[in-house]
Amino acid sequence: MGLKSQDYLRDASGVRRKNVLMTIRVGLIGAGNIGTSHARDLSTRVAGSTVSVIYDFDEARARELAAELDARAVSSYQDVIAAADVDAVLIASPDQFHAEQALACLAAGKPTLCEKPLSPSEAGARSVLDAEVALGRQLIMMGFMRRFDPGYVELKGGFGPAGIGEPLVIRNSHRNEIAPYGLDSAMSITNAAIHEIDINRWLTDDEYAWVEVLTGRNGPLTPEGQHDPLFLLLKTTQGTIIDIEMFVQSQLGYEVTCAVTGGLGAAEMADGSYVTTSRTLHRGHDLPKQWLGRFQEAYRLQLQAWITHLTDGGPLPGASTWDGYVGAVVANRAIESLRSGQRVAVTLPPRPALYA
Ligand SMILES: NC(=O)c1ccc[n+]([C@@H]2O[C@H](COP(=O)([O-])OP(=O)(O)OC[C@H]3O[C@@H](n4cnc5c(N)ncnc54)[C@H](O)[C@@H]3O)[C@@H](O)[C@H]2O)c1
Structure with missing residues (x-):
């Protein structure tokens, strides 16, 4: 079980850092295999984060994970992004939805960890790249956890x-x-x-x-x-x-x-x-049998790097929209x-x- 952010920040530095969000409340879109793993990591093994809101196309799945993690389930991905208690969004829906959902995160100005790929299509990926460049801020980190x-x-x-x-x-x-x-x-x-x-x-x-x-x-x-x-x-x-x-x-x-x-x-x-x-x-x-058995530590390290970046600032620690x-x-x-x-x-x- 990882330390929560308050403990972590005090233990690591001995002083409260200025201008940090003590806990990043993450909204999850897609509560399948990898979304569930990420959400459990964010709730228990990553310092500085909680999972607050969950959407899945399969609403029962979202409700079940929300009950496990003390989060709440909502009935659209837009509700996740718009929620006042969501500071950052994790997109773990099937590939073909990533670009549309990433664009909505950019429009709302919410930092996002987007599972790979950015889009199966070049045009879909380009639309997200263009939108982030127009925004002038890097809000998206790609889930290239390797x-x-x-x-x-x-x-x-x-x-x-x-x-x-x-x-x-x-x-x-x-x-x-x-x-x-x-x-x-x-x-x-x-x-x-x-x-x-x-x-x-x-x-x-x-x-x-x-x-x-x-x-x-x-x-x-x-x-x-x-x-x-x-x-x-x-x-x-x-x-x-x-x-x-x-x-x-x-x-x-x-x-x-x-x-x-x-x-x-x-x-x-x-x-x-x-x-x-x-x-x-x-x-x-x-x-x-699957990637979770091989890359579990990479997933955790990636999530920790993303959350620490959101609390402490500094350059994006992982793959960018350009990489996607x-x-x-x-x-x-x-x-x-x-x-x-x-x-x-x-x-x-x-x-x-x-x-x-
Ligand atoms: N980085 C990695 O190593 C890694 C590993 C596994 C999966 N992934 C990526 O994560 C994504 C999810 O993969 P998975 O294995 O968890 O798939 P999955 O099928 O187990 O889960 C996908 C979930 O998304 C839900 N869903 C369907 N349509 C949706 C929509 N429009 N909005 C929100 N949720 C929706 C499904 O009900 C399901 O619960 C994929 O894009 C995949 O490429 C990355």
């Missing part, structure tokens, strides 16, 4: 002259046991591989020059007309070569790996934070490649000064 994962942080920290040098080749795999929202190859890119699209930009501090998607022999559970696994090949503007094996119906469990070859050495995040055990004629570790927009652009070029079989160039508009 940027907070101790494994990825350690990998990136090992780059440079004192470590493995600059990344030359990065090889990623992302496997789910089963497609969590049904198998659709375009969604495998916009919903799942979007994590790798983002984290490899973050690892390399670079943008992509092109993307190519290869399809091949399908896994046994792949429905007619779909492709699984997908193999994405990307090159950054500085020349780092990146590949992603995206296998949504792998049946083996949830597994994410990332191996980097640098100019001076190599590093691999193969087993994440798992303990590898040996027993008679076996060496290995259990795989979780770039993810949508790259994902949509990848879908073009999936459909055409051709390599597709990635071109981006100039980065707005707001995200310098």
Whole structure:
């Protein structure tokens, strides 16, 4: 159980900080798998936050979680955003609603943590980017939580002259046991591989020059007309070569790996934070069924960074709307490649000064 904000602020600094909101009251939109996990984290494991208002399309689900967390359920997402006792909003609804709900948060001037992706469509992502740029303030943080994962942080920290040098080749795999929202190859890119699209930009501090998607022999559970696994090949503007094996119906469990070859050495995040055990004629570790089993600490660290940013100020600690927009652009070029079989160039508009 985490400390609540009042205790945390006194314990950490010994003095009351000036101009801080002692507790950020978060309104939740979407109380499914990840929304419930985030809300429980915010209520119990993150210092400085409570969950005050909850909306879910499934009203019974919202009421149930609200009862558990001492919050109240409302009957529209607009009611969450407008509520006087909501200081910040967490969007955890299905992908296709994120842009519309993020736009409403911007219009209300409420800080928002928006689950990935910003939008499955480039136009949807662009509309949010344009609205935030017009507002002139960064209110949205994207839920690309891998940027907070101790494994990825350690990998990136090992780059440079004192470590493995600059990344030359990065090889990623992302496997789910089963497609969590049904198998659709375009969604495998916009919903799942979007994590790798983002984290490899973050690892390399670079943008992509092109993307190519290869399809091949399908896994046994792949429905007619779909492709699984997908193999994405990307090159950054500085020349780092990146590949992603995206296998949504792998049946083996949830597994994410990332191996980097640098100019001076190599590093691999193969087993994440798992303990590898040996027993008679076996060496290995259990795989979780889902992301919550692998990235729980990254989710918590991300929420804590967001809440601390809201109470203490300072630059946005995680991925921005610009990052969400770039993810949508790259994902949509990848879908073009999936459909055409051709390599597709990635071109981006100039980065707005707001995200310098
Ligand atoms: N960062 C991550 O690693 C991560 C992990 C899982 C999910 N996600 C993202 O979080 C979002 C939710 O995923 P999930 O796995 O929790 O899905 P889910 O299906 O378990 O939950 C979605 C919830 O949203 C509700 N809902 C449907 N339409 C809605 C609407 N218009 N407004 C509000 N709520 C609505 C549903 O009733 C359901 O309870 C997705 O966008 C997904 O991409 C991110």
